[in-house]
Amino acid sequence: xxxxxxxxxxxxxxxxxxxxxxxxxxxxxxxxxxxxxxxxxxxxxxxxxxxxxxxxxxxxxxxxxxxxxxxxxxxxxxxxxxxxxxxxxxxxxxxxxxxxxxxxxxxxxxxxxxxxxxxxxxxxxxxxxxxxxxxxxxxxxxxxxxxxxxxxxxxxxxxxxxxxxxxxxxxxxxxxxxxxxxxxxxxxxxxxxxxxxxxxxxxxxxxxxxxxxxxxxxxxxxxxxxxxxxxxxxxxxxxxxxxxxxxxxxxxxxxxxxxxxx
Ligand SMILES: [Zn+2]
Numbered sequence: 001x002x003x004x005x006x007x008x009x010x011x012x013x014x015x016x017x018x019x020x021x022x023x024x025x026x027x028x029x030x031x032x033x034x035x036x037x038x039x040x041x042x043x044x045x046x047x048x049x050x051x052x053x054x055x056x057x058x059x060x061x062x063x064x065x066x067x068x069x070x071x072x073x074x075x076x077x078x079x080x081x082x083x084x085x086x087x088x089x090x091x092x093x094x095x096x097x098x099x100x101x102x103x104x105x106x107x108x109x110x111x112x113x114x115x116x117x118x119x120x121x122x123x124x125x126x127x128x129x130x131x132x133x134x135x136x137x138x139x140x141x142x143x144x145x146x147x148x149x150x151x152x153x154x155x156x157x158x159x160x161x162x163x164x165x166x167x168x169x170x171x172x173x174x175x176x177x178x179x180x181x182x183x184x185x186x187x188x189x190x191x192x193x194x195x196x197x198x199x200x201x202x203x204x205x206x207x208x209x210x211x212x213x214x215x216x217x218x219x220x221x222x223x224x225x226x227x228x229x230x231x232x233x234x235x236x237x238x239x240x241x242x243x244x245x246x247x248x249x250x251x252x253x254x255x256x257x258x259x260x261x262x
Contacts, residue, residue, distance in 0.1 A: 002071030003047040009034040010079040013057025019080025019151040030078040064137035081147035087114035089147040093135035104174030111170040
């Protein structure tokens with residue numbers, strides 16, 4: 001069965017993308033955003049596929065063909081902007097509907113990213129053709145190019161670097177709102193693990209959703225590779241046993257003393 005949505009992480013491989021700065025490369029950040037969104041769509045029982053799942057080179061023609069042949073109803077093409085501006089930009093096809101990108105823009109705004117504009121762009125000299133190939137060459141798939149912010153704007157860059165999950169989530173939420181699909185806030189993901197799981201399930205306290213700032217603090221430990229077992233995510237209000245703290249501190253120590261090798 002065709003997926004409902006195909007997510008397209010822009011650029012990749014030899015093409016880092018223009019929305020790159022000292023904090024991140026566009027190709028990496030949009031891949032993280034896209035993989036996150038795919039997991040979230042799966043949680044919400046919305047079938048989603050990707051044009052690329054790794055850091056691979058994908059030429060325009062092949063990319064558009066993947067989207068076109070996916071049979072998906074929608075495509076979210078994820079990008080980071082550059083060139084002196086601030087805020088998110090959402091570009092939809094001249095044959096698409098503005099209500100769809102606007103629903104996502106509203107949520108991006110609610111997540112703290114200013115919205116610069118939601119617009120269409122036509123090919124020079126041809127008002128019946130879209131400017132961007134992702135609109136022109138993707139057939140019946142309704143594609144929205146989402147520029148999450150400007151890599152060369154300090155405020156945007158900071159937000160993109162630290163709050164990319166909230167921004168990725170905002171698009172998922174706006175997608176659901178527009179399509180009148182049931183939306184629930186994120187449950188916590190469980191990637192493959194390689195450290196011992198907590199030996200006791202805690203105090204039997206129910207797993208209530210933790211505040212965003214708590215979750216973010218814990219996510220940082222995972223991103224840094226200091227915490228690897230996903231089980232901790234489900235009990236972030238519980239103390240770590242001494243052995244787990246010891247592992248975490250040892251990893252931190254090794255990271256700090258080996259940093260020249262990186
Ligand atoms: Zn881009």
